[in-house]
Amino acid sequence: MQFPKHIAIIMDGNRRWAKKRFMPAALGHAAGAKRVRDIVSACSELGVAHLSLFAFSTENWKRPEEEVSSLMGLFMTYLQKEVDDMNANGVRLRLVGDKSRFSPAMQDLMDRAEQQTAQNTQITLTVCANYGGRWDMIQAAQAWQKANPDQNLQALTEEALASHLSTAYAPEIDLLIRTGGESRISNFMLWQAAYAELFFTDDLWPDFSPARLKQAIDWFAQRDRRFGSSAPL
Numbered sequence: 001m002q003f004p005k006h007i008a009i010i011m012d013g014n015r016r017w018a019k020k021r022f023m024p025a026a027l028g029h030a031a032g033a034k035r036v037r038d039i040v041s042a043c044s045e046l047g048v049a050h051l052s053l054f055a056f057s058t059e060n061w062k063r064p065e066e067e068v069s070s071l072m073g074l075f076m077t078y079l080q081k082e083v084d085d086m087n088a089n090g091v092r093l094r095l096v097g098d099k100s101r102f103s104p105a106m107q108d109l110m111d112r113a114e115q116q117t118a119q120n121t122q123i124t125l126t127v128c129a130n131y132g133g134r135w136d137m138i139q140a141a142q143a144w145q146k147a148n149p150d151q152n153l154q155a156l157t158e159e160a161l162a163s164h165l166s167t168a169y170a171p172e173i174d175l176l177i178r179t180g181g182e183s184r185i186s187n188f189m190l191w192q193a194a195y196a197e198l199f200f201t202d203d204l205w206p207d208f209s210p211a212r213l214k215q216a217i218d219w220f221a222q223r224d225r226r227f228g229s230s231a232p233l
Contacts, residue, residue: 001221004174006050007043008196010188011036012180013204020204026070031206033078040091042210044123046217050170051125054188058098058132075129076106083113090122096166097131098139126167133190140164140191167192175220177213179205197223 011032018028036053043051055075061068086093095110102110110129143164144156162168173189173196181202185193199216201208 002223002225004048004217004220006052006171006173007048007175007177007217008052008054008173008189008193009039009208010054010176010178010180010186011205011208012178012182014206016180017204017206025067026074028206029071029074033074035206035208036078037082037085038210039208039213040086040123040125041089042213044089044091046214048123051123052167052170052173052189053125053127054131054186055127056097056129056131057187058130058135059187061101061130072102072106076109079109079113083116086125087117087120090120091117092120092122092124093117094124094126094167094169095129096126096136097129098135099130101130124170126170128188131166132187133185133193134187136166136189137161137191139166162191165191172196175199175216177201177216179203179208195225197225 014028014032015025016028017031018025021027040051056071060071063071083093093113093116095114099107099110140161141153141156141164144160145153147164148155167189170192173193176185176189176193176196177199178185179201181200181204183200185198197220199219201212201216203209203212
């Protein structure tokens with residue numbers, strides 16, 4: 001039975017969860033942040049080596065200023081409160097995306113969180129913030145060119161580009177989950193998800209339970225993964 005080494009989740013539905021309860025969007029995002037802890041713990045207990053979460057996309061800056069500000073405050077609070085627990089539970093935290101748009105205080109907090117958990121090996125949690133799959137491929141190509149200034153693009157290979165992606169430390173995604181009832185990947189890890197199995201659920205993110213996670217993993221175990229070949233592996 002196959003088991004996913006790398007699970008990625010598009011955490012969709014926080015605002016709708018709040019709206020159904022006549023709450024402001026900020027409370028939906030706060031409920032979603034609490035759910036993260038449960039899912040990280042569940043993945044760790046199940047033996048998932050890598051978990052990647054889509055926290056804030058490059059497109060999310062288009063949301064109302066008040067909501068963006070609330071999200072930034074929640075993100076900082078999450079980092080401040082959760083890192084000690086992550087460290088105690090063997091969680092290695094990686095934060096990927098274009099960090100240049102965040103405040104200096106936020107960037108410093110992100111750097112310290114990564115450094116504090118750098119030696120942990122139980123599970124690697126990647127939180128994607130101000131991240132986009134297209135951005136990732138462009139920055140990887142630019143990084144390759146910078147590292148190889150005397151070569152032209154004809155020398156660029158898939159392996160070379162992959163080594164400069166923001167998640168080069170992780171294997172490609174095996175199982176990509178999206179909550180909230182939508183059936184698209186919304187510019188999330190486009191390269192890394194090339195052969196991912198896609199699991200869509202109507203559960204809004206704050207309602208996505210460890211039991212539903214296990215259901216997705218069991219579904220994945222039954223998939224016939226051929227990676228373009230004509231015979232099952």
